[in-house]
Amino acid sequence: MDSVGVAAAAPDAGQGPAWQSKCPWGAPSTTSISCSLADVMSEQLAKELQLEEENAAFPEVVVAAEGPFITGENIDTSSDLMLAQMLQMEFDREYDAQLRREEKKINGDSKVSISFENYRKVHPYDSDSSEDEVDWQDTRHDPYRADKPTTTPRRGFIGKGKDITTKHDEVVCGRKNTARMENFAPEFQVGDGIGMDLKLSNQVFNALKQHAYSEERRSARLHEKKEHSTAEKAVDPKTRLLLYKMVNSGMLETITGCISTGKESVVFHAYGGKSATEDKVIPPECAIKVFKTTLNEFKNRDKYIKDDYRFKDRFSKLNPRKIIRMWAEKEMHNLTRMQNAGIPCPQVVILKKHVLVMSFIGQDQVPAPKLKDVTLSSEDMKKAYYQILNMMQQLYRECNLVHADLSEYNMLWHDGKVWLIDVSQSVEPTHPHGLEFLFRDCRNVSQFFQKGGVAEALNERELFNAVSGLNITADNEVDFQAEIEALEKMNEDHVQNHGKKLSTFSSDGDPPIYDE
Ligand code: ADP
Ligand code: MN
Numbered sequence: 001m002d003s004v005g006v007a008a009a010a011p012d013a014g015q016g017p018a019w020q021s022k023c024p025w026g027a028p029s030t031t032s033i034s035c036s037l038a039d040v041m042s043e044q045l046a047k048e049l050q051l052e053e054e055n056a057a058f059p060e061v062v063v064a065a066e067g068p069f070i071t072g073e074n075i076d077t078s079s080d081l082m083l084a085q086m087l088q089m090e091f092d093r094e095y096d097a098q099l100r101r102e103e104k105k106i107n108g109d110s111k112v113s114i115s116f117e118n119y120r121k122v123h124p125y126d127s128d129s130s131e132d133e134v135d136w137q138d139t140r141h142d143p144y145r146a147d148k149p150t151t152t153p154r155r156g157f158i159g160k161g162k163d164i165t166t167k168h169d170e171v172v173c174g175r176k177n178t179a180r181m182e183n184f185a186p187e188f189q190v191g192d193g194i195g196m197d198l199k200l201s202n203q204v205f206n207a208l209k210q211h212a213y214s215e216e217r218r219s220a221r222l223h224e225k226k227e228h229s230t231a232e233k234a235v236d237p238k239t240r241l242l243l244y245k246m247v248n249s250g251m252l253e254t255i256t257g258c259i260s261t262g263k264e265s266v267v268f269h270a271y272g273g274k275s276a277t278e279d280k281v282i283p284p285e286c287a288i289k290v291f292k293t294t295l296n297e298f299k300n301r302d303k304y305i306k307d308d309y310r311f312k313d314r315f316s317k318l319n320p321r322k323i324i325r326m327w328a329e330k331e332m333h334n335l336t337r338m339q340n341a342g343i344p345c346p347q348v349v350i351l352k353k354h355v356l357v358m359s360f361i362g363q364d365q366v367p368a369p370k371l372k373d374v375t376l377s378s379e380d381m382k383k384a385y386y387q388i389l390n391m392m393q394q395l396y397r398e399c400n401l402v403h404a405d406l407s408e409y410n411m412l413w414h415d416g417k418v419w420l421i422d423v424s425q426s427v428e429p430t431h432p433h434g435l436e437f438l439f440r441d442c443r444n445v446s447q448f449f450q451k452g453g454v455a456e457a458l459n460e461r462e463l464f465n466a467v468s469g470l471n472i473t474a475d476n477e478v479d480f481q482a483e484i485e486a487l488e489k490m491n492e493d494h495v496q497n498h499g500k501k502l503s504t505f506s507s508d509g510d511p512p513i514y515d516e
Helices: 037-041 043-069 080-107 170-183 202-221 223-227 237-248 298-306 309-315 320-340 378-397 434-451 460-468 477-498
Strands: 252-261 265-272 285-291 348-352 355-359 411-414 417-420
Touching: 170 202, 237 252, 237 285, 237 348, 237 355, 252 285, 285 320, 320 348, 320 355, 378 417, 378 434, 378 460, 434 460, 434 477, 460 477
Parallel strands: none
Antiparallel strands: 252 265, 265 285, 285 355, 348 355, 411 417
16 A cells, blocks of 8 residues: 555656656556455545545645655645646746746846846756756855855956956855755755865766765655655654644644654644634644654564553554554553543643644743753752652552653653653553563662652652552562562463453552652
8 A cells, every 4th residue: 555646756867757757637557456345445544545645745835835844756646636736836847947037038148147046936956957067056055145146147257357266266166066065955964064164176066966866866766665654853744744734724833843853753842723623722832742653663662552452452453554653542542541630741632643742841942851851959859759659659540550661751840840751652550561561660760769869769669569559578679570470470361261351450458648
């Protein structure tokens, strides 16, 4: 299915994109996909296909409007939207050609020339116009533009007498060439040549330019594969479309930028807009967590979800992309449970596929610091400790959850209290490894506060008992761990014999309440 809606051929240098050589009105190339009847019946599949098409088409149009979020060049002829956009593109090219003619006419032989560059519709990188190799100019990002707004006039030199500088002047030319490297595709790493006052000879520049082009073509060939993964910083077209729609619908006002790039997610900050429904209020500032659709990291994580009975039935039937969505879904459900229990955590705004929008913890685009990055007074440290102890108990008893990645990295300090985040991996205590995860959480919390000088901080075993209400008496880590695993095994045996889990691990009544 991944191949549907993606143009096979990459644009070739000089010839323009592949679609140009075909008649835009031509019949769409149909790719035959083998799929089961169940798939055909699936509404989901239909939606997916529709989206694939839209995704293939959209990026071209939003290039100008969305800046850094929008790139991509999937071209196909199989939808009306697509055709409309191609015609628009054709129109834009004509418009640019006309603009160039007018530019030429106005400038004539004048010594000072005016550039219409900024009025062009099509980015020069999209355009197939073959202008003079070295004098090819898009000066939009050219830092020398302010000082030298004019190109070298037709007569080929500026200045007078011995101060004459020709367009072939080595230094001027070299600097210009260095600046022009900025025009290469964004993925093409050119380094800080301008900062170093690098002067590139025409020969080197042309070689580099050729290389940049062929690299771009190569990456276009890899395009299809790449587009299905969320890149390190930027996001793939599917995600961009989702984000774009959120802004377009007015739900979000603007997406300001990236707060965090982790192994499994990219988090953006956005200003909230207006909700379509009146009963829902969009927070003034939002965090958008985009779960990465690359699968490298996913392998490390499947133990959380595979054994989580809430997802058990679904797991086997899912493709990896859907599993990523399940992470987002899991985070949403877990956050909602926490919200209901009154635990300070981001409030869920909306979930769309692998994109979760929630309230932003922080202010004016500045995210609240992680507990590991903030220096607290000993009083606040103690306060934070007791708050976390209470939150862990609430999480376990009221939300029936174990965080499973609790540490100073996933706790934010905001408004004089601790906020819990990052709960996509959280599981129920009766998860086959739930108690082990809890023990690990307790170890992190205990160590952090003991090192942080909180004398009252329980050790990891005490903390475990305090949170779970279990009364494991082992006085050393190894035995303690063994008892935890024995309990988990008992639960698994129960599943084997009775076909269901224990609802909870039996404890000797409520654990003691620890308070300041
Ligand atoms: P990851 O799985 O990548 O660790 P997290 O949910 O921990 O994902 O988010 C990564 C970082 O993004 C956090 O450490 C935090 O700095 C920031 N972040 C995430 N969610 C929010 C939020 N709701 N408000 C403010 N910052 C957030
Ligand atoms: Mn995190």
